[in-house]
Amino acid sequence: MLQDQITPTLSAARAREIATAFDLRALPADFLANPYPxxxxxxxxxPVRQMPDGSVFLTRYADLVAVYRDAATFSSDKxxxxxxxxxxxxxxxxxxxxxxxxxxxxxxxxxxxxxxxALTRRAIADMEPGLIALVDSLLDQLEAxxxxxxxxxxxxxxxxxxxxxxxxxxxxxxxxxxxWSLAILGALEPxxxxxxxxLGNQSVSEMLVYLRTLVAxxxxxxxxxxxxxxxxxxxxxxxxxxxxEVELLQNCIFLLNAGHETTTNLxxxxxxLLQEFPAARAQLLADLQATASDAxxxxxxxxxxxxxxxxxxxxxxxxxxxxxxxxxxxGVDLPAGALVTLCIGAANRDPAQFPDPETLDxxxxxxxxxxFGFGIHxxxxxxxxxxxxxxxxxxFLQRFPDYRLSAAPTRGGRARFRGFLNAPFKxx
Ligand code: HEM
Numbered sequence: 001m002l003q004d005q006i007t008p009t010l011s012a013a014r015a016r017e018i019a020t021a022f023d024l025r026a027l028p029a030d031f032l033a034n035p036y037p038x039x040x041x042x043x044x045x046x047p048v049r050q051m052p053d054g055s056v057f058l059t060r061y062a063d064l065v066a067v068y069r070d071a072a073t074f075s076s077d078k079x080x081x082x083x084x085x086x087x088x089x090x091x092x093x094x095x096x097x098x099x100x101x102x103x104x105x106x107x108x109x110x111x112x113x114x115x116x117x118a119l120t121r122r123a124i125a126d127m128e129p130g131l132i133a134l135v136d137s138l139l140d141q142l143e144a145x146x147x148x149x150x151x152x153x154x155x156x157x158x159x160x161x162x163x164x165x166x167x168x169x170x171x172x173x174x175x176x177x178x179x180w181s182l183a184i185l186g187a188l189e190p191x192x193x194x195x196x197x198x199l200g201n202q203s204v205s206e207m208l209v210y211l212r213t214l215v216a217x218x219x220x221x222x223x224x225x226x227x228x229x230x231x232x233x234x235x236x237x238x239x240x241x242x243x244x245e246v247e248l249l250q251n252c253i254f255l256l257n258a259g260h261e262t263t264t265n266l267x268x269x270x271x272x273l274l275q276e277f278p279a280a281r282a283q284l285l286a287d288l289q290a291t292a293s294d295a296x297x298x299x300x301x302x303x304x305x306x307x308x309x310x311x312x313x314x315x316x317x318x319x320x321x322x323x324x325x326x327x328x329x330x331g332v333d334l335p336a337g338a339l340v341t342l343c344i345g346a347a348n349r350d351p352a353q354f355p356d357p358e359t360l361d362x363x364x365x366x367x368x369x370x371x372f373g374f375g376i377h378x379x380x381x382x383x384x385x386x387x388x389x390x391x392x393x394x395x396f397l398q399r400f401p402d403y404r405l406s407a408a409p410t411r412g413g414r415a416r417f418r419g420f421l422n423a424p425f426k427x428x
């Protein structure tokens with residue numbers, strides 16, 4: 001059972017061996033199925049692991065927080081890193097180096113402010129009825145079929161609609177969004193094949209063609225900037241600068257992708273965890289039943305559960321920064337220019353921060369996990385992602401308390417984005 005597999009019980013010698021051999025660009029065959037023993041070995045033996053390419057790989061919670069906090073030293077700008085990776089004149093290079101997440105202030109600040117202006121608490125609350133209707137209609141279809149695929153028929157069908165609504169992408173145009181997103185984010189993997197490169201570049205080019213038409217239409221027919229992120233990005237701040245056309249298009253691509261695979265993985269990982277941990281599932285069901293007449297209490301139960309799923313199986317396992325000057329992390333000297341990989345998946349299982357970190361505790365009350373990052377780049381869509389997680393996981397579980405996987409789920413095969421591509425299940 002998964003619970004046995006993920007309990008990292010390594011001898012000291014084996015842990016040392018794993019830690020000293022670790023190279024993100026040459027991962028052991030079984031790493032993707034279960035990276036946690038490797039993370040434990042690194043955290044205990046080589047928490048600031050110098051990799052053969054000269055970069056460092058961090059696994060301790062406190063070290064990640066220190067890097068996230070110091071955005072003046074640890075840059076998110078990826079021009080230096082991505083020029084050799086993608087080629088400086090490639091669509092992937094232009095896309096990733098123009099999106100807010102891979103920029104420092106001032107571009108980052110300008111774009112973030114515009115996005116946050118349309119992702120207010122009120123705007124997110126207004127999305128809830130539509131989200132509930134969407135989830136219930138998907139559940140009706142699954143019930144009629146007696147099961148289906150947790151990922152294809154449910155988890156991935158939700159974010160595509162939500163993020164499509166956020167940018168006002170017409171329903172009939174949403175078909176290619178998931179494949180584009182998988183291809184563009186897939187090109188961020190530590191090692192990328194020529195075929196993945198080509199698909200990533202092609203996907204950026206296709207999205208640009210599509211978005212140019214969408215933006216031109218929205219310029220002629222603006223939406224409500226309180227709700228429509230695209231209208232807000234087009235109009236810019238009232239007294240401030242506007243985004244250039246390239247900044248606008250590339251940040252729309254980023255937004256469409258950012259809220260997509262990550263949220264699919266939250267919902268998919270969550271439902272698969274509940275299958276693998278029957279006691280946690282039974283407890284959650286009981287807590288939901290006990291709070292059935294109190295919407296606020298039920299929301300609280302689900303909020304804790306969703307955050308624990310995010311901690312335990314973080315959708316986004318890795319982040320990256322570059323030291324702009326000589327500095328130190330975890331007591332280790334880093335030269336100016338050092339590339340740093342932040343292992344969110346490992347930090348979220350750090351016993352120095354989380355009591356019993358290898359236990360899935362859906363009632364965990366203090367849970368300052370790093371699944372959404374931290375600091376100036378902390379996920380702009382975290383409230384929306386949490387809402388999607390609560391509604392999707394909560395309603396699925398309550399409607400189908402006895403769902404069971406009918407075959408082993410298939411992983412996406414990625415080190416950075418942790419999730420499944422398929423997970424067939426049956427009802428009853
Ligand atoms: C479970 C779902 C999600 C996870 C785990 C997640 C994770 C993350 C992480 C770790 C970062 C920080 C990257 C860094 O510091 O380098 C980030 C940034 C971001 N996310 Fe999310 N995300 C999720 C859903 C969403 C959704 C639904 C949206 C869209 C509304 C979104 C929009 C963004 C944006 C715009 C940024 C860039 C923020 C900035 O650079 O200031 N995310 N996300």
